[in-house]
Amino acid sequence: MAEKKTQDQINRELRKDWDKLKFETQQIRAGEDPYPETPSSLRLPIYATKSYVYPNFTEFIKSHYYYSRTENPTLYALDKKLATLHGGEEALSVASGMAAVHLACSSLLYRRLKRVKPNKIFKYLPQTHSEEIPNLVMHKNQYTGTFRLFMNVYPQMGIEPRIVDMRDLQQVKDAIDDQTKLIFIETPANPSIDVIDIQACSNMIHDAGGKCIVDNTFASPALQKPLELGADFVVESLTKYINGHGDAMGGVIIGPKIELQKIRYFWLELEGQVMSPFSAWLILRGCRTLSVRMKKHCENAKQIANFLESHPKVAKVVYPGLESHPDHSIATKQMSDYGGMLGFELKSQEESLDFINHLKIIKVGVSLGDTTSLIEYTSLMTGIDLSSWEKRLMNISDTHFRFSIGLEDSQDLINDLNQALNQL
Numbered sequence: 540m541a542e543k544k545t546q547d548q549i550n551r552e553l554r555k556d557w558d559k560l561k562f563e564t565q566q567i568r569a570g571e572d573p574y575p576e577t578p579s580s581l582r583l584p585i586y587a588t589k590s591y592v593y594p595n596f597t598e599f600i601k602s603h604y605y606y607s608r609t610e611n612p613t614l615y616a617l618d619k620k621l622a623t624l625h626g627g628e629e630a631l632s633v634a635s636g637m638a639a640v641h642l643a644c645s646s647l648l649y650r651r652l653k654r655v656k657p658n659k660i661f662k663y664l665p666q667t668h669s670e671e672i673p674n675l676v677m678h679k680n681q682y683t684g685t686f687r688l689f690m691n692v693y694p695q696m697g698i699e700p701r702i703v704d705m706r707d708l709q710q711v712k713d714a715i716d717d718q719t720k721l722i723f724i725e726t727p728a729n730p731s732i733d734v735i736d737i738q739a740c741s742n743m744i745h746d747a748g749g750k751c752i753v754d755n756t757f758a759s760p761a762l763q764k765p766l767e768l769g770a771d772f773v774v775e776s777l778t779k780y781i782n783g784h785g786d787a788m789g790g791v792i793i794g795p796k797i798e799l800q801k802i803r804y805f806w807l808e809l810e811g812q813v814m815s816p817f818s819a820w821l822i823l824r825g826c827r828t829l830s831v832r833m834k835k836h837c838e839n840a841k842q843i844a845n846f847l848e849s850h851p852k853v854a855k856v857v858y859p860g861l862e863s864h865p866d867h868s869i870a871t872k873q874m875s876d877y878g879g880m881l882g883f884e885l886k887s888q889e890e891s892l893d894f895i896n897h898l899k900i901i902k903v904g905v906s907l908g909d910t911t912s913l914i915e916y917t918s919l920m921t922g923i924d925l926s927s928w929e930k931r932l933m934n935i936s937d938t939h940f941r942f943s944i945g946l947e948d949s950q951d952l953i954n955d956l957n958q959a960l961n962q963l
């Protein structure tokens with residue numbers, strides 16, 4: 540009788556088939572088709588279970604599934620789909636984008652304490668000599684949650700954040716030394732929509748022996764694949780474009796299998812930021828239409844960027860697809876399209892507050908990347924916890940709006956903006 544294939548062998552064979560498909564097919568089929576546990580069901584089930592039981596200990600030892608804090612079949616399908624879409628070896632879906640950022644950074648920044656006796660641990664703890672303190676290089680403008688994690692939490696753990704303007708590659712070069720473990724790139728960046736050269740930054744950190752993580756939330760794999768540009772890891776908030784329907788939260792880390800196993804079985808196991816199988820199921824549903832939605836987000840955004848740029852009440856528009864964007868050429872080099880996020884400024888704070896109150900179709904709210912157009916008055920919404928020097932550093936002015944352009948008809952959105960601007 541033929542030997543029964545192990546789960547790992549089955550996975551490797553499936554993965555080979557998925558890798559041959561085009562992106563539009565991968566987003567529908569990878570991870571789910573065929574799905575080993577339920578081969579004839581069109582949609583895979585939500586495995587609402589905390590643990591897995593076996594008829595005997597031998598079967599338990601052979602199995603991949605033990606406890607849902609580290610493995611669950613619904614999440615497993617999502618992991619496989621996202622790894623395939625990014626062309627990465629392995630993926631780990633977790634509870635939120637912030638969880639993904641923190642878990643990925645933790646595993647690269649911390650020294651691994653082997654099984655040492657307590658009195659020997661001292662030498663592994665952060666030392667007072669600056670040359671022995673691990674550091675990470677970050678852009679001056681990125682998602683406020685990540686910014687505050689790096690600036691307020693990591694220094695307390697003995698990690699030095701080094702802020703640079705990553706669009707200036709000389710600054711990146713000067714900031715890297717032999718204690719630099721990590722360069723963290725978010726591109727396009729939230730909320731400035733700065734675009735950073737992934738390939739150039741990855742090369743620099745690799746020369747120094749460190750690693751590169753890219754937060755790809757604004758682009759999604761439909762528009763940008765950082766691993767192909769030299770990054771070691773990708774993190775994304777699945778809450779945004781990947782799910783795309785505004786009804787679930789999640790995050791993912793994609794990268795080398797061995798590193799992802801360390802994150803899953805050490806960091807996730809101990810910190811516990813697990814995604815619920817219900818969320819995984821919703822995100823799998825959302826992901827199947829990713830490229831179609833991204834195309835429409837991009838089309839709408841281009842039309843709106845052109846409209847805003849020509850309106851006399853608008854002081855500034857920042858959209859990577861506009862030739863006026865300072866990083867337009869890098870965006871063209873590394874993205875297949877320019878995304879659905881733009882920033883703009885009006886001429887005064889008074890007009891800005893008036894404007895946002897006149898909008899009717901476009902919803903006022905934080906977050907981004909779903910069907911519904913969402914606008915935020917940045918300094919008083921996601922920027923509310925930043926100090927005034929941090930807002931200056933991040934170029935968040937009192938007249939700045941971050942606009943996540945949804946999938947509504949573009950003319951309806953333009954009409955809504957136009958009527959609100961014309962009342963000022």
Ligand SMILES: Cc1ncc(COP(=O)(O)O)c(C=O)c1O
Pocket residue numbers: 635636637638640682684725729754756757775776777778779788789790906
């Ligand atoms: C670029 C970026 N990364 C990470 C996050 C965090 O994601 P989540 O809200 O899913 O924790 C966000 C949230 O807005 C974001 O914009």
